Amino acid sequence: MTPQDLVVRMLPPFSGWLALAALALPGGSPLRGAAVAVFLAAGPGAALTGVCGPALRARPARGPVESRDPGFARRSDLLERLMLAVLLSVGAVVIVATVLIATHTFSAQRVLLALTLLTTLAACCPRLRASPPAPRTSTTRKGSAP
Amino acid sequence: MRPPATPRERSAPEPAPEGTAAPVTPDDAAAERTAGAPAPGASEASSPGHDPVTDRSDLPPAPPAGRGPRAARPAVPLLAALALWLYAVRHTDVSRLDDFGLVTALHPAFWAGLAVLTAGFWRTVRDPLRPGGWAAAYVFGLLVMERATQALLYPTPLYAWAWKHDGVVDHLLTAGGLQSADQVGDMAVYDQWPGFFAAQAALVRLLGVESAAMYMAWWPLVSSLLLVLPLLLIYRTFTEDRRLIWTGVWLFCVANWVGQDYFSPQSVAFALHLGVLAVVLRRYGRPGGGRGRHGQAVWTVVLSVLVVTIVVSHQLTPGMLVVSLLALCLVRRHRAWVPAATTVVIFLAWCLTAALPFLSAALPDMIRSVGDVGGNVATGYGATPTGTGAVATSWAARLLSGTVLLLAAAGVWRQRVLRHRAMPLLLIAAAPLPMLAASGYGSEMLFRVLLFMLPGVAFFAAAALLPEVRTLAAGARPDAPAAAPAPASRRGVIGAGGPLLVLLATTLAFVPSYSGKDRINYFPPAEVALVQRLFDEAPEGSTVVAANRNYPLAYASYGTVGHYWFLEDDRRHVDAIVRDPAATLAADMAGVERPGRAYFLLTQGQFANSEMNGQLTKAQLNRIRESVADSPRFRLVAENGAGVVYALRREDEDGPAGGTAEADAAEADAAGAETGGAR
Numbered sequence: 001m002t003p004q005d006l007v008v009r010m011l012p013p014f015s016g017w018l019a020l021a022a023l024a025l026p027g028g029s030p031l032r033g034a035a036v037a038v039f040l041a042a043g044p045g046a047a048l049t050g051v052c053g054p055a056l057r058a059r060p061a062r063g064p065v066e067s068r069d070p071g072f073a074r075r076s077d078l079l080e081r082l083m084l085a086v087l088l089s090v091g092a093v094v095i096v097a098t099v100l101i102a103t104h105t106f107s108a109q110r111v112l113l114a115l116t117l118l119t120t121l122a123a124c125c126p127r128l129r130a131s132p133p134a135p136r137t138s139t140t141r142k143g144s145a146p
Numbered sequence: 147m148r149p150p151a152t153p154r155e156r157s158a159p160e161p162a163p164e165g166t167a168a169p170v171t172p173d174d175a176a177a178e179r180t181a182g183a184p185a186p187g188a189s190e191a192s193s194p195g196h197d198p199v200t201d202r203s204d205l206p207p208a209p210p211a212g213r214g215p216r217a218a219r220p221a222v223p224l225l226a227a228l229a230l231w232l233y234a235v236r237h238t239d240v241s242r243l244d245d246f247g248l249v250t251a252l253h254p255a256f257w258a259g260l261a262v263l264t265a266g267f268w269r270t271v272r273d274p275l276r277p278g279g280w281a282a283a284y285v286f287g288l289l290v291m292e293r294a295t296q297a298l299l300y301p302t303p304l305y306a307w308a309w310k311h312d313g314v315v316d317h318l319l320t321a322g323g324l325q326s327a328d329q330v331g332d333m334a335v336y337d338q339w340p341g342f343f344a345a346q347a348a349l350v351r352l353l354g355v356e357s358a359a360m361y362m363a364w365w366p367l368v369s370s371l372l373l374v375l376p377l378l379l380i381y382r383t384f385t386e387d388r389r390l391i392w393t394g395v396w397l398f399c400v401a402n403w404v405g406q407d408y409f410s411p412q413s414v415a416f417a418l419h420l421g422v423l424a425v426v427l428r429r430y431g432r433p434g435g436g437r438g439r440h441g442q443a444v445w446t447v448v449l450s451v452l453v454v455t456i457v458v459s460h461q462l463t464p465g466m467l468v469v470s471l472l473a474l475c476l477v478r479r480h481r482a483w484v485p486a487a488t489t490v491v492i493f494l495a496w497c498l499t500a501a502l503p504f505l506s507a508a509l510p511d512m513i514r515s516v517g518d519v520g521g522n523v524a525t526g527y528g529a530t531p532t533g534t535g536a537v538a539t540s541w542a543a544r545l546l547s548g549t550v551l552l553l554a555a556a557g558v559w560r561q562r563v564l565r566h567r568a569m570p571l572l573l574i575a576a577a578p579l580p581m582l583a584a585s586g587y588g589s590e591m592l593f594r595v596l597l598f599m600l601p602g603v604a605f606f607a608a609a610a611l612l613p614e615v616r617t618l619a620a621g622a623r624p625d626a627p628a629a630a631p632a633p634a635s636r637r638g639v640i641g642a643g644g645p646l647l648v649l650l651a652t653t654l655a656f657v658p659s660y661s662g663k664d665r666i667n668y669f670p671p672a673e674v675a676l677v678q679r680l681f682d683e684a685p686e687g688s689t690v691v692a693a694n695r696n697y698p699l700a701y702a703s704y705g706t707v708g709h710y711w712f713l714e715d716d717r718r719h720v721d722a723i724v725r726d727p728a729a730t731l732a733a734d735m736a737g738v739e740r741p742g743r744a745y746f747l748l749t750q751g752q753f754a755n756s757e758m759n760g761q762l763t764k765a766q767l768n769r770i771r772e773s774v775a776d777s778p779r780f781r782l783v784a785e786n787g788a789g790v791v792y793a794l795r796r797e798d799e800d801g802p803a804g805g806t807a808e809a810d811a812a813e814a815d816a817a818g819a820e821t822g823g824a825r
Contacts (some may be wrong), residue, residue, distance in 0.1 A: 023354075034608060048451075059441030087421040090414060095458070106344070
């Protein structure tokens with residue numbers, strides 16, 4: 001892992017801990033709002049997308065029938081990762097907050113702490129890799145023409 | 147040529163429309179690339195008479211972004227439009243809205259800015275030499291002009307429904323957990339789909355603000371931006387033509403007037419719904435290259451997270467998602483039962499556990515409405531646009547939706563290649579229609595169906611505005627039959643001017659459709675202050691009586707304060723109130739037990755809603771107000787330019803105390819001026 005990879009990998013948990021630290025700022029302060037909003041909007045999703053990335057990419061994406069632009073599929077994949085980072089973050093916030101409120105243990109700090117721990121865990125996990133596809137076995141019967 | 151009818155036919159390679167060669171499969175395309183695809187110049191030259199390019203395959207790849215003034219030329223209309231918009235925002239006065247809402251209040255520079263933006267977008271997106279980033283910048287500009295204008299113009303958040311959701315968040319924070327119907331009555335439905343509200347409760351506390359009302363005016367912009375990524379991905383599954391992709395996104399934005407982007411669970415659930423569809427379209431189904439189920443499990447886990455979020459947040463969206471995913475299964479190459487089954491299982495699991503109390507109570511009504519399409523699309527009493535402004539803006543909205551639907555039909559009919567390639571989008575557009583027969587959804591089903599159809603509809607509507615898509619092979623064939631070249635003048639008008647005019651008309655029509663009823667939806671700071679004063683004073687167990695629920699903070703303290711909106715009652719009782727207002731209302735309010743009190747609240751938001759939706763007229767409501775004011779049974783609690791609050795006297799209370807009432811009224815006026823509507 002290169003230092004650059006490490007920085008990219010640790011950015012989401014860092015933003016989570018930063019958001020937690022920002023809670024010390026007075027309520028309504030723009031810095032506190034920015035730190036919290038940025039982490040909640042993309043942090044958990046970015047970490048989850050990162051940990052599942054290789055496994056997700058193992059399944060090729062469907063694209064337009066005709067293709068002339070070699071970079072088109074790559075840009076679509078990038079857009080997909082971006083979308084998943086945002087939507088999975090929204091999902092994580094909603095699910096964690098719902099669980100806490102349903103169990104009468106809700107507090108905003110707990111929500112943020114749980115999401116930060118989840119993000120940190122995901123960033124530290126080894127990347128999930130899909131099992132390689134089973135090799136195709138020849139169906140040519142003995143004695144038949146190849 | 148007939149469309150493929152059987153699944154087997156559909157799975158066959160796409161048939162070529164008459165006059166074109168057979169389309170290439172991905173493998174063919176790869177082989178073609180290897181063999182050397184036709185040079186952009188040659189492809190362009192193959193267009194008869196240098197007609198406008200016909201497909202992404204005819205567009206030469208954009209060269210590396212150049213530098214200098216020419217490369218930045220698209221910025222000129224964009225910046226001009228934004229400058230005009232900013233000028234308009236600074237010079238628009240919303241203090242005296244009429245029945246046309248924001249339409250007549252807006253400074254003319256706003257309209258000029260929107261026209262410049264649209265023309266600039268159309269010119270930029272069709273220029274093959276411009277990188278796609280400019281189109282994205284224009285769409286961002288459109289969303290800012292569409293969805294941020296109200297946030298900047300109005301000092302308080304719009305929509306009684308948004309205020310209601312603020313009340314739900316507030317209640318969750320106060321209660322600290324979910325409650326049942328025994329504790330909060332009908333409002334328990336929000337505790338059974340609490341996802342959005344729980345997340346907002348956390349956000350309110352984490353931002354350190356007093357309530358969601360502090361930021362919910364910006365929610366339409368945030369939720370609309372959230373839609374762009376999944377929408378782009380969906381469109382990019384079927385075409386590389388950036389004109390088609392971005393024009394589709396543009397048309398989606400301008401046709402999405404139904405107002406589900408406000409601070410609500412459905413605003414987020416809809417973005418997640420599109421995200422799920424994007425993933426399913428791209429990663430599931432029967433692949434050309436034999437992907438089988440390799441890597442599918444991880445994608446299913448990712449989908450499950452999105453689906454769970456939708457299911458715990460909103461009632462209708464999972465149903466729409468299920469019908470869309472089932473519709474996709476009709477196309478062999480996109481047939482994937484796993485996402486549909488996953489969604490059904492998660493949805494059922496939630497419905498049979500957490501949401502069971504609501505569903506078991508609502509089931510009889512739901513069963514009754516199945517198949518009653520007429521009843522489900524009927525608007526009912528209190529939803530009939532009344533008055534020139536309301537009627538005109540309603541027609542603008544209908545015309546806008548009608549135009550986009552007609553354009554989509556034209557696109558489907560005209561673009562034969564695209565019709566086959568993007569068949570899944572066509573199915574996604576049609577999938578919500580059966581829901582009209584399933585439920586009325588509080589007289590809103592028609593609008594919701596329209597919203598969920600829109601991603602597919604906008605794509606084909608965009609296709610109607612663009613040249614016909616041909617297959618790569620057809621464009622490259624030297625003997626490809628050329629369309630008869632149209633006369634240059636006609637081609638010029640229809641090829642560029644016509645679509646631009648349509649795009650311009652739809653973009654401008656968005657404003658009356660979306661903001662034409664702002665007189666109903668806007669609550670000035672004085673109105674907020676008046677209602678806040680009522681709730682500050684009301685003891686637990688009180689009841690607020692009002693004409694309708696169109697006022698801010700209507701659901702504040704709904705756990706302890708009840709409501710009665712008499713225009714929602716039986717028509718005969720409404721007639722009785724109109725005949726003898728004070729006596730009838732006093733009788734209605736007499737049952738409130740101590741320590742609670744009964745309050746009568748009448749505000750300008752209620753007036754606007756009643757007048758513009760065909761309920762009571764201004765004169766009738768004024769008569770009610772005067773009758774209550776003259777009655778010795780009511781005591782004036784507060785009054786300002788936005789409305790009045792009266793309390794029903796208890797039997798042991800003294801007679802009228804004018805001095806106290808006047809002092810209260812003056813105090814409310816002062817409060818309205820001081821707080822500026824902030825809670």
